[in-house]
Amino acid sequence: MDDEQLKEMIKSKFDELRQWWKDWNYSATAEEQLAQLPNAVDKFILQEEYAV
Numbered sequence: 001m002d003d004e005q006l007k008e009m010i011k012s013k014f015d016e017l018r019q020w021w022k023d024w025n026y027s028a029t030a031e032e033q034l035a036q037l038p039n040a041v042d043k044f045i046l047q048e049e050y051a052v
Contacts, residue, residue: 017041017044017045020044024037024040
């Protein structure tokens with residue numbers, strides 16, 4: 001993977017995470033949903049297919 005492909009992959013993942021966060025912010029209403037956010041973000045970040 002060259003530098004441009006790597007940059008595009010990283011940008012895409014950040015865009016996906018940012019959109020996920022916005023959507024979640026508007027839909028999370030219960031305290032339990034709020035408590036799950038750190039674990040959900042960790043799982044997203046640590047997905048093996050996205051590891052660089």
